[in-house]
Amino acid sequence: MSNQLVLSCQNVRKSYVQGKETIDILRGIDLDVVAGETLAIVGASGSGKSTLLNILGALDAPTSGEVSIAGQKAASLKEKAKAKLRNAHVGFVYQFHHLLPEFTALENVAMPLVIKGESPARAQKEAATWLERVGLGHRLSHKPGQLSGGERQRVAIARAIAPRPSCVLMDEPTGNLDPESADSVQALLWELVKDNQTAFVLVTHDPALAREMSKSYRLQDGHLIREVDSLSM
Numbered sequence: 001m002s003n004q005l006v007l008s009c010q011n012v013r014k015s016y017v018q019g020k021e022t023i024d025i026l027r028g029i030d031l032d033v034v035a036g037e038t039l040a041i042v043g044a045s046g047s048g049k050s051t052l053l054n055i056l057g058a059l060d061a062p063t064s065g066e067v068s069i070a071g072q073k074a075a076s077l078k079e080k081a082k083a084k085l086r087n088a089h090v091g092f093v094y095q096f097h098h099l100l101p102e103f104t105a106l107e108n109v110a111m112p113l114v115i116k117g118e119s120p121a122r123a124q125k126e127a128a129t130w131l132e133r134v135g136l137g138h139r140l141s142h143k144p145g146q147l148s149g150g151e152r153q154r155v156a157i158a159r160a161i162a163p164r165p166s167c168v169l170m171d172e173p174t175g176n177l178d179p180e181s182a183d184s185v186q187a188l189l190w191e192l193v194k195d196n197q198t199a200f201v202l203v204t205h206d207p208a209l210a211r212e213m214s215k216s217y218r219l220q221d222g223h224l225i226r227e228v229d230s231l232s233m
């Protein structure tokens with residue numbers, strides 16, 4: 001199953017029109033993500049990292065260029081089919097966590113499992129296991145407003161990985177975490193890479209974390225540039 005392409009984009013451009021001005025954020029991005037691969041994307045604030053992640057996961061459309069998820073071109077699909085493709089293959093950890101405020105941690109993690117077709121009882125059982133794995137077994141019935149920033153981030157991570165997507169897109173996933181929690185989340189990611197061939201695309205400001213990934217890229221002036229000092233796996 002390795003070398004299987006889970007996500008790819010070709011010549012992706014993204015511009016925003018602001019009054020009379022057009023701002024070119026992405027200026028021709030090509031990227032392939034294969035099963036089990038871990039990619040880091042680093043770059044200055046405002047360079048377009050979150051924009052690129054949203055386009056890669058087909059949450060946002062590029063101005064031009066193509067995005068494929070599991071070999072299917074996102075642009076060729078209607079919204080409903082696109083959402084289905086995304087739910088089947090892509091997990092998101094957003095820069096700002098996007099948890100549902102009215103639901104408990106357990107319910108937030110169980111939700112995508114129920115959407116995927118699992119019974120509520122089974123979804124809750126699995127959700128509890130994932131929350132335990134990110135160190136939140138004692139916070140199952142807390143709502144996001146009753147959790148710390150780092151705890152919310154870990155709920156968001158559990159929610160993204162619980163449905164076992166082929167690729168997880170993470171925007172600064174460990175930025176809010178203390179070193180110990182960051183290490184345990186990272187250990188969990190490596191387990192998923194090893195056991196399930198999960199691919200990760202991770203936006204980070206942490207150069208040490210970027211170096212641990214199989215490839216590392218810098219987003220600069222709208223282009224992705226491979227960082228040469230990353231470890232090859």
Ligand SMILES: Nc1ncnc2c1ncn2[C@@H]1O[C@H](COP(=O)(O)OP(=O)(O)OP(=O)(O)O)[C@@H](O)[C@H]1O
Pocket residue numbers: 016017018025043044045046047048049050051052095
């Ligand atoms: N809807 C929009 N309309 C106009 N400009 C936008 C829009 N969304 C993003 N931008 C601009 O695009 C640029 C890239 O934004 P993006 O959020 O992708 O940056 P980033 O690299 O993730 O930054 P950070 O590290 O601060 O999270 C920013 O300068 C931002 O102002």
Ligand SMILES: [Mg+2]
Pocket residue numbers: 049050051095171
């Ligand atoms: Mg961002």
